[in-house]
Amino acid sequence: MRGAIPLLLVLATTFGCQSKKSDAVVAAPTQPMAGAMPGAPAMGAGLTGKVLERIDASPYCYLRLQTARGEVWAAVPEAKVEKGTEVTVANPMLMSNFESKTLKRTFAEIYFGALAGPGEAATAAAPAVGAPAPMGAPVPAPVLIAKVDKAAGADARTVGEIWAQKGGLKDKAVTVRGKVVKYNPGVMGKNWIHLQDGSGDPSKGTHDITVTSQDTVAMGQVVTAQGVVRVDKDFGSGYRYGMLVEDAKVVKK
DSSP: OOOOOOOOOOOOOOOTTTTOOOSSSOOOOOSSOOOOOOOOBBBBBBBBEEEEEEEEEETTEEEEEETTTTTEEEEEOOOOTTTTTTEEEEEEEEEEEEEETTTTTOOOOEEEEEETTTTOOOTTTTOOOOOOSSSSSOOOOOOOOOOOOOSSSBOOOHHHHHHHHHHHHOOOOOEEEEEEEEEEEEEETTEEEEESSSOGGGGGGGTTEEEEESSSSOOOOOOEEEEEEEEEEETTTOOEEEEEEEEEEEEEO
């Protein structure tokens, strides 16, 4: 299955080689994003393998992994991972024909996700890279932004607080204010918005939250969204979100 969901992500210089300027985290590649492929891990499952090669591109890195399905490439937020280490990439999202302009290289297939920490379930970092929106439930967009002021009101929460309190917030209304770092309109009858406010932990994917709404937004806008927290939302066909805010009313301010 293929979705038309671009991924906001930047990947850059080669580890151990001469320094190169990183790609800026702004534009999304135009290639379509692949959903579950034969033999590919389902969204919510972890991609586990031994590190054969690492290419650093601060604050991100590429990992060439030896997995049960053969050698694959993965892209995760920057991490100190040694060759030979076995790692798990949480919430892997497969993207086809991803081009890194800095490396001057196109990856036929690459998984975007976040490394699961020691003892952490592979589903803990549910988006995201992410970052996506539906139809392939993307991994959190690994965009790091300056702090955005928290929304006002009794139900106001930061992105990090919603993740930390998601159990108690299940099926409850929240208000969150953040910057639009990713926007996929008109998918499954909804607009899919990724917000970040400078809170949360990028290594766990808790710095980014997905919001669904009928309202439209634009990349880079700071908006306030009020919706209902849904936990372990399953859209079928293996596409799941650990948490998202649904049916939100979005105010641009």
